[in-house]
Amino acid sequence: MKEENSFEAIKEIFTEFLIKNHHRKTPERYAILERINSFIGHFNADLLYNSMKVDYRVSLATVYNTLEILLDAKLIIKHQLGGQFAQYEKAFGNNTHHHLVCTNCGKVKDFSDKQIRVAIQTRTFAHFETSHYSLYLFGICSKCKELLNNSENK
Amino acid sequence: MKEENSFEAIKEIFTEFLIKNHHRKTPERYAILERINSFIGHFNADLLYNSMKVDYRVSLATVYNTLEILLDAKLIIKHQLGGQFAQYEKAFGNNTHHHLVCTNCGKVKDFSDKQIRVAIQTRTFAHFETSHYSLYLFGICSKCKELLNNSENK
């Protein structure tokens, strides 16, 4: 029940952002926001575009355009990890977390750690005003470790 | 005096890495390592290539190839920040640090914080073996803040 309401609230935030920045409230933009809301975890522009195409006529250019606006509105977060393509993530509904990135398969998992979060958030700087942060731990996930061990022992 | 010696040590580490991994010790690879050693702070592949071109005949492909090897040898670190291109950084001669990234001008500054470092390094996971990490704090640097304030007060 709460889910339904909170997405309505997100749409409202988006609408307000569009009005304030003199952007138009096009159906494509709301359709994309809605699709993003249905995603769990990370996604990329291509995944989003292909998922839209199934039941909604929209161009890749519009997808990128809308992602840019959602980024400005701080409704999504952008990650630049592998190098090949950017990954995105909802910034609503999930609290601050950190990322485990497998350097073998590229998969990203989230975790929370209060001690780390507090250590970072309490740090201030004389000549820098922090707005947000990203923490990535790189390594090997258990699934890949198993695979690598097996291939070595053959 | 220490500088000279330590770079000789770096070259030796590189040589050992090349031998161990059955790579050839080509003059291009050493020339690139030497140029990287002369850099202060972050650099990218294009900057490195253009800097080499001035006095050394080398192709962009070789630059990328060598960066890949140096990455494997853990002599450099790769950052994916803006999205457009990758940035690199020497991993020798400077200890672990974190990054302040200005979202206005894109400049990157380093800082160290023992409390943050310890909090991250002591965290372990049941299904993930951490090898290294990256922490980026995004915000506005004092120079940009001044500029933005001025333009608002006009």
Added chain:
DNA sequence: TTTGTTGCAAAACGTTTGCAGCCTC
């Protein structure tokens, strides 16, 4: 009516790859 937004396709960008010749080993 104005002008921001759309879809489409072509272009741009950093990076990777294929290949013939070269040079370590």
Added chain:
DNA sequence: GAGGCTGCAAACGTTTTGCAACAAA
């Protein structure tokens, strides 16, 4: 001499752009 490495240029995949038609304001 064998095969890894080089330079060159073409190819790659993601993202951006130019443009005419469209539709929100």
